[in-house]
Amino acid sequence: MARISFSLLLLLSVLCAAGMVESSSSTDFIKTSCGATRYPTVCVESLAVYANAIQQSPRQLAQTALKVSLDRAKSTKVFVSKMTRMHGLKGRQYQAVKDCVDTMGNSVDRLSRSIQELGQISRGSSQDFMWHMSNVQTWVSAALTDENTCMDGFAGRGMDGHVKMAIRGKIVNVAQVTSNALALVNQYASTTVTHKP
Template identity: 65%
Template sequence: MAKLGLFLLAAIFFHFCLAGMAESAITRHSTPTDFIKASCRATRYPALCVQCLSGYSSAIRQSEHQLALTALSVSLNRAKSAVAFVGKLRKVKGIKGREYQAVKDCIENMGDSVDRLGQSIRELGHLGGRAVGQDFIWHMSNVQTWVSAALTDENTCLDGFAGRHMNGNVKAAIRRRVTNVAQVTSNALALVNRFAAKKH
């Protein structure tokens, strides 16, 4: 009877081991797109995250590092595009004094955002798989600080258009464009934080 009990215990243990191996195999062999979708659940705007990153699935593969790097690159490209867009609006005919100043401030804020995102990409790019321990924490802290600052710059631009005296086409166009950049940057920061937590 005791032998039968041990046999049953061994059989149950073996079953769970096999199930665990099958589950890890499924996770390991899921597609890059599945990996991106799963990772984007950690962000504030998951649908936008998947939309932005799924086109880069062959480059990302299933690398947390490459995912964070790609998310930052997408954010940088959108921030640069927004700077050019806002710059054109400064020359719109009939723009009011307060609006003109807000546009000017926004260009400066978005320029700072571009610089900080560029710094974070360079820092994260140098990291690769080499840094470990305190060295890794220090580099990642720099990346997180710069991306957070970039997001603050983007929100500061939007704050400049608050209030009823700013109602108009210029405000609507800038808010739409910069809000999208801020959402993409927020997602990038979430993926950077995810990479930092997993690696650490």
């Protein structure tokens, strides 16, 4: 009986160690890939929890980065929408918040389309691949522009400091993960094209 327990314990130890090695190599892959982004620390922090799903797949890494960006864009849109109901907002402040809700809605739409487009890419010709990737890159770039446009509405004097800072914190975060997602999409596109006929 003790022998069976020892064998079982040994087998479990080996399986756990193998799982840790796989997770560790996936995390190393994420860290290395994130080194090419503009915000590598944010990149690793936002993607490391998905290491098991990403493995060492550049495509899965790009797809996951886009999903993280979409999730944050959605939550930011909800947050900014709630700000339109704040008491005391009027005139230019109210309009800036309302415009931000619209631009974040555009960002959410473009990121959603990017994820769908990336999901439709098959192992076709290099030309087909680049056409799909070009769509993804265009939409992610446009989403990043939308996020930056949101903050432009709060420029200048006469804007409520608390509202501006609260929205800015959310927008900066979503813009950073979107910028990182774009870098990882570009990285996936360039490495895949070099391996296609």
